[in-house]
Amino acid sequence: MQRFANPTRFLKIADSVLPWAGGVAAVALAVGLVLALFVSPADYQQGDTVRIMFVHVPAAWMAMFTYTFMAVASAVGLIWKHPLADLAAKSAAPIGAGFTLIALVTGCLWGQPMWGTWWVWDARLTSVLVLFFLYLGYIALWQAIDDPTRAAKAAAILALVGFVNVPIIKFSVDWWNTLHQPASVLKMGGPSIHPSMLWPLLIMALGFKAYFVSVLLVRLRAEIAARRVRSLRLVDAHD
Amino acid sequence: MLDMGGYGLFVWPAYAITAVVLVGILWASLRDGRRQRGLMDVLNAERRARRRMEPEA
Numbered sequence: 644m645q646r647f648a649n650p651t652r653f654l655k656i657a658d659s660v661l662p663w664a665g666g667v668a669a670v671a672l673a674v675g676l677v678l679a680l681f682v683s684p685a686d687y688q689q690g691d692t693v694r695i696m697f698v699h700v701p702a703a704w705m706a707m708f709t710y711t712f713m714a715v716a717s718a719v720g721l722i723w724k725h726p727l728a729d730l731a732a733k734s735a736a737p738i739g740a741g742f743t744l745i746a747l748v749t750g751c752l753w754g755q756p757m758w759g760t761w762w763v764w765d766a767r768l769t770s771v772l773v774l775f776f777l778y779l780g781y782i783a784l785w786q787a788i789d790d791p792t793r794a795a796k797a798a799a800i801l802a803l804v805g806f807v808n809v810p811i812i813k814f815s816v817d818w819w820n821t822l823h824q825p826a827s828v829l830k831m832g833g834p835s836i837h838p839s840m841l842w843p844l845l846i847m848a849l850g851f852k853a854y855f856v857s858v859l860l861v862r863l864r865a866e867i868a869a870r871r872v873r874s875l876r877l878v879d880a881h882d
Numbered sequence: 883m884l885d886m887g888g889y890g891l892f893v894w895p896a897y898a899i900t901a902v903v904l905v906g907i908l909w910a911s912l913r914d915g916r917r918q919r920g921l922m923d924v925l926n927a928e929r930r931a932r933r934r935m936e937p938e939a
Contacts, residue, residue, distance in 0.1 A: 680897070681883070691886035694893050698900045737910075741903045749896040756892050854904060858911050865915035868922050875925040882932075 650867045653727060657860045664856040671850030678843035686840075693840065695753040701848040702745035705855055706774060707809050709739030713781070714806040717799035727863070729795035730870070732802060733785055734862035738855055740778035746771060758822060766815035767823035770808055777805040791873070 679697035686693035713732040720728035750768065751761045762768065781798050788794035816823055836844065886893040 676897075685887055690889055691893055692889045694886070695896045698896055702900070738907055741907045745900050745903050748899050752892045752896045756889055854908075858908055861908070861911045861915055865911065865918050868915065868918035872918055872921045872925060875922065875929070879925070879929070 650727065650870075654864060654867060657864060661857060661860045664853050664860065668850055668853035668857050671846055671853055675843055675847035675850050679847060683840050683843045689757060692753055692756050695749050696840075697843050697847050699746055699749040699753060700844060701851040702742045702749065703771065704848060705851045706739055706743040706746050706771065707812060708852075709735050709742060709855065710774060710777070710802075710806065710809055713739065713802045714809075717802040720795060721799050721803075727867075729799065730863060730866040731859070732799065733795075734859055734866055735855075736778055736781050736785075738858050738862070740775065740782065742851070742855075743771060743775040743778060747775060763822050765821040765823055766819040767812065767821050770812045770815050774805075774808055774812060777801070777808060781805075791870070 675697065679694055683694070683697075685691045713735050716728045716732035716735070719725045720732065747768075750771075754763070755761050781801055784798045784801055785794050788797060815821060884890055884894075
């Protein structure tokens with residue numbers, strides 16, 4: 644981790660990783676989309692609405708993964724004062740908010756034909772909506788506080804406190820009576836999805852993960868540049 | 883295929899919204915990076931110009 648503490652060295656690593664991450668994202672998403680939309684079969688109960696799962700589920704997984712990433716980065720920033728940790732969390736937040744929005748909206752689009760309702764206040768849906776608000780609150784905190792050091796600290800505390808929501812989301816379908824179905828992939832005994840649907844799902848998940856890495860690196864480079872702009876302006880003001 | 887077994891009005895918007903959000907975040911991120919690097923280049927150029935104009939000690 645110390646290797647990444649020097650922004651110049653980190654930028655060199657980011658520049659070499661970014662094309663590969665972008666390439667994996669593009670290929671995985673292209674292959675995944677073809678499999679999801681044209682190759683995988685319709686479900687015997689859900690019909691073709693099952694194809695919504697190939698974007699809804701990976702987006703939901705990434706929504707939780709990204710918040711976990713933010714919480715870990717925030718802890719590293721608070722405890723070890725790693726210079727890039729806070730910027731990594733800040734960079735990840737809009738991506739996570741985007742994934743959460745996709746999960747919520749595609750879930751509604753699946754729910755209307757299948758459940759007969761766009762929304763229900765069950766534990767899973769409500770806790771994911773709370774996650775979306777946590778993302779928005781985190782982003783707003785960074786923008787509301789002028790001093791970057793204070794903003795980083797306040798945002799880090801919010802990220803860590805809000806992390807309790809992530810296991811609540813994961814286990815909500817087990818702890819409460821929910822309309823949302825229980826886990827079909829990450830559960831004891833292994834996945835209960837047929838390979839013809841599991842493979843498109845996993846390939847789309849890989850594409851979303853590679854997309855996250857790519858955009859995170861793009862945003863981190865922008866944040867490092869913004870920090871340098873701020874430093875240059877402060878030096879100019881003192882001159 | 884467009885009909886998606888009668889569910890086309892739900893399936894295609896789901897993919898469209900996914901694409902809009904992901905492309906939008908990528909585009910905004912690339913734009914922010916270009917803007918910050920442009921500002922950095924301008925500020926560095928101004929500093930160099932000021933140093934050239936300063937009288938030698």
